[in-house]
Amino acid sequence: MTKSIAIVADRIAWEERQLIEAGPDLGLTVEWINDESLCLGQSDVTALSRFDAILLRSRSYTRGGLIATLAEESGSRVINSARAINLCENKAVLRTALRAANVPVPEFRLVLSRSDFARALKEFAPPVVLKPVYGGMGKRVALIRDADAAHSLYDYVEDLGHAFEQACLVEPFLAGGASTRCLVVGDVLVGVAEFTTGGEDWRNNAALGNLSRAAADDPEVTKIVNGVLDVLGPGIYGIDLFQTSEGYVVNEVNHAPGFRAVAQATGVNVADAIGGYLQEVLS
Ligand SMILES: Nc1ncnc2c1ncn2[C@@H]1O[C@H](COP(=O)(O)OP(=O)(O)OP(=O)(O)O)[C@@H](O)[C@H]1O
Ligand SMILES: [Mg+2]
Numbered sequence: 001m002t003k004s005i006a007i008v009a010d011r012i013a014w015e016e017r018q019l020i021e022a023g024p025d026l027g028l029t030v031e032w033i034n035d036e037s038l039c040l041g042q043s044d045v046t047a048l049s050r051f052d053a054i055l056l057r058s059r060s061y062t063r064g065g066l067i068a069t070l071a072e073e074s075g076s077r078v079i080n081s082a083r084a085i086n087l088c089e090n091k092a093v094l095r096t097a098l099r100a101a102n103v104p105v106p107e108f109r110l111v112l113s114r115s116d117f118a119r120a121l122k123e124f125a126p127p128v129v130l131k132p133v134y135g136g137m138g139k140r141v142a143l144i145r146d147a148d149a150a151h152s153l154y155d156y157v158e159d160l161g162h163a164f165e166q167a168c169l170v171e172p173f174l175a176g177g178a179s180t181r182c183l184v185v186g187d188v189l190v191g192v193a194e195f196t197t198g199g200e201d202w203r204n205n206a207a208l209g210n211l212s213r214a215a216a217d218d219p220e221v222t223k224i225v226n227g228v229l230d231v232l233g234p235g236i237y238g239i240d241l242f243q244t245s246e247g248y249v250v251n252e253v254n255h256a257p258g259f260r261a262v263a264q265a266t267g268v269n270v271a272d273a274i275g276g277y278l279q280e281v282l283s
Helices: 014-022 063-073 082-089 091-100 114-123 147-160 219-232 260-266 270-282
Strands: 003-009 028-034 053-056 109-111 128-132 142-144 168-172 179-186 188-196 211-214 235-244 247-254
Touching: 003 014, 003 270, 014 028, 014 270, 028 270, 053 063, 053 270, 063 082, 082 091, 082 219, 082 235, 082 247, 091 219, 091 247, 109 114, 114 128, 114 147, 114 168, 128 147, 142 147, 179 219, 179 260, 179 270, 188 219, 188 260, 188 270, 211 260, 219 235, 219 247, 260 270
Parallel strands: 003 028, 003 053
Antiparallel strands: 109 168, 128 142, 128 168, 179 188, 179 235, 188 211, 235 247
């Protein structure tokens, strides 16, 4: 029987379109539901109750965990789980959970004040990275190459950041700015690509026009990915690693990953893999 899937997201981008188009061949009807149209809060029936599963792809770093929590309460099957999304949305909490499970993460300092910032700069000599605890799409992630530019940059955090936007991490600049992006569907590592800067911007986010190429199989990558899955449970994730002289570390886990760059670099049909996983979960 055809199963009905709601993609809850802020918009239909390339990924959502691929999933909607792949649906019928996989026995799924896939419908976009605007994440601003739900007004959740009833504990039993909600606007999402008529779907067999909810694929949560809000790009906002505050909506996903809230929607997933309330949708799960009212009985919806939500992918990824509210627990996993809530962990991934907060870079400091996620790293703490991973570290507790012996999954390697970068060294970092939680910076809540200018004095924290000054201490972090002493502990990690530039180049260092300053980034928001809650953030996405590379926004406000800043590379501080020289100590003399650091405090004037921090003025923006202090003067213009509101409440939780002031919570930051400071960490060493790693891997020369390259990332290893691991795309996981269920408990399977379906594709791995190396992301490097496209040259216009130091960051390598796909949204900023990065370069990506397929990466060779590496048992160390598989081991770290499995360690992350032991913490988060199966789901659909973009796990970003940095390669360091001591091995890979997990920078972050994206709970609503873009997959165009990995799909194009590796030739993997990610939408089909996700559709197959949804079928498996619902069977
Ligand atoms: N410690 C670091 N060393 C080197 N490069 C870094 C470091 N931290 C971040 N970057 C660069 O900045 C980019 C954005 O940082 P990060 O992935 O941590 O946040 P984000 O992309 O905004 O979050 P999300 O992926 O959840 O949208 C990374 O893709 C990488 O290119
Ligand atoms: Mg990122």
